[in-house]
Amino acid sequence: MVASAVASAAFSRGHEVQALPHGEVDLRDSALLRRRVSEFRPDWIFHTAALTKVDYCQENPREAVEVNTIATKVMVDIAEKMMANLVFFSTDYVFDGSQHLWYESSRPCPLNIYGSSKLEGEILTGGFFRGHVIRTSGVFGERLDGKQERNFFRAIASRYLENDAAIKVVNDQTTAVTYAPHLANMTMQLVEGGSFPKLVHLTSQGYDSWYGWAKHALESACLDSGRLVPVSSDSVDFRTPRPRNSRLNSEIPEVVSLIALHPAQQAVAEYFSKVLQQLREEAGIRE
Numbered sequence: 051m052v053a054s055a056v057a058s059a060a061f062s063r064g065h066e067v068q069a070l071p072h073g074e075v076d077l078r079d080s081a082l083l084r085r086r087v088s089e090f091r092p093d094w095i096f097h098t099a100a101l102t103k104v105d106y107c108q109e110n111p112r113e114a115v116e117v118n119t120i121a122t123k124v125m126v127d128i129a130e131k132m133m134a135n136l137v138f139f140s141t142d143y144v145f146d147g148s149q150h151l152w153y154e155s156s157r158p159c160p161l162n163i164y165g166s167s168k169l170e171g172e173i174l175t176g177g178f179f180r181g182h183v184i185r186t187s188g189v190f191g192e193r194l195d196g197k198q199e200r201n202f203f204r205a206i207a208s209r210y211l212e213n214d215a216a217i218k219v220v221n222d223q224t225t226a227v228t229y230a231p232h233l234a235n236m237t238m239q240l241v242e243g244g245s246f247p248k249l250v251h252l253t254s255q256g257y258d259s260w261y262g263w264a265k266h267a268l269e270s271a272c273l274d275s276g277r278l279v280p281v282s283s284d285s286v287d288f289r290t291p292r293p294r295n296s297r298l299n300s301e302i303p304e305v306v307s308l309i310a311l312h313p314a315q316q317a318v319a320e321y322f323s324k325v326l327q328q329l330r331e332e333a334g335i336r337e
């Protein structure tokens with residue numbers, strides 16, 4: 051999702067772009083990765099690829115570290131040799147969720163392997179003088195590599211259309227959601243502005259619980275939000291511990307202004323309506 055949006059935003063702003071999808075390069079094949087990136091000799095590398103399935107990472111810690119941490123070290127080496135800037139996309143899951151708000155200066159303390167493998171990637175990127183880290187959360191948006199995107203709103207739409215059953219959603223985990231094109235647009239503005247922070251929190255504007263986001267999505271499409279059942283995270287049998295409150299916030303004034311221009315609510319409504327239409331077409335359902 052993020053790669054598709056960043057590549058599109060960069061291309062539409064007149065930059066020359068080379069995307070390297072998973073089907074062409076596995077990050078763990080460091081020789082191939084070096085060769086493919088050096089063929090292009092980029093000025094900027096946007097390192098978006100990661101093993102993002104939280105439960106899978108927990109159950110396959112070695113693979114999580116290989117993809118999220120070790121491959122990031124290779125990416126830093128490549129950027130250093132090529133004198134390129136490197137932007138590493140990271141996550142709210144580097145925090146433990148015990149605070150109300152999380153700023154760039156807040157102390158990370160991941161609760162799970164996904165978070166710790168990404169935090170190690172952050173540390174490696176931060177140690178490189180042309181390295182930048184963007185933390186984001188709750189990403190949604192299209193994928194342009196022919197694969198279907200996985201995100202919260204798509205899952206809600208799909209469960210809504212599947213049958214008439216109640217849909218349980220946690221109401222005590224609060225987060226900012228991020229429309230991938232918002233994230234890409236803000237990233238490009240930071241690149242072009244010439245003073246890209248070393249570490250920055252970038253999301254769309256607005257916070258809510260996951261239940262609140264689901265309710266907003268359904269109501270924006272005039273669907274029955276009464277089917278949603280708010281539940282506490284203690285009542286859900288999560289296989290992997292997750293931060294309860296991962297509200298990312300920025301303490302960088304220019305970034306706060308940038309985020310304010312990218313409201314989440316409208317983007318959720320537009321994206322949700324597109325996904326519903328797509329799913330209905332796939333299932334042959336008429337409105």
Ligand SMILES: NC(=O)c1ccc[n+]([C@@H]2O[C@H](COP(=O)([O-])OP(=O)(O)OC[C@H]3O[C@@H](n4cnc5c(N)ncnc54)[C@H](OP(=O)(O)O)[C@@H]3O)[C@@H](O)[C@H]2O)c1
Pocket residue numbers: 051052053071072073075076077078097098099100101102117139140141142168185186187188189190193197199200
């Ligand atoms: N999604 C979120 O809510 C969220 C929140 C916070 C931070 N982030 C961060 O944002 C970045 C982008 O994530 P996203 O939301 O765009 O998720 P995504 O749509 O799942 O994209 C992740 C990409 O990484 C690729 N990938 C996985 N393992 C790989 C490997 N070994 N070699 C090469 N490519 C590999 C995946 O390919 P396949 O699908 O083909 O495996 C996929 O294209 C990640 O760094 C993630 O940690 C995401």
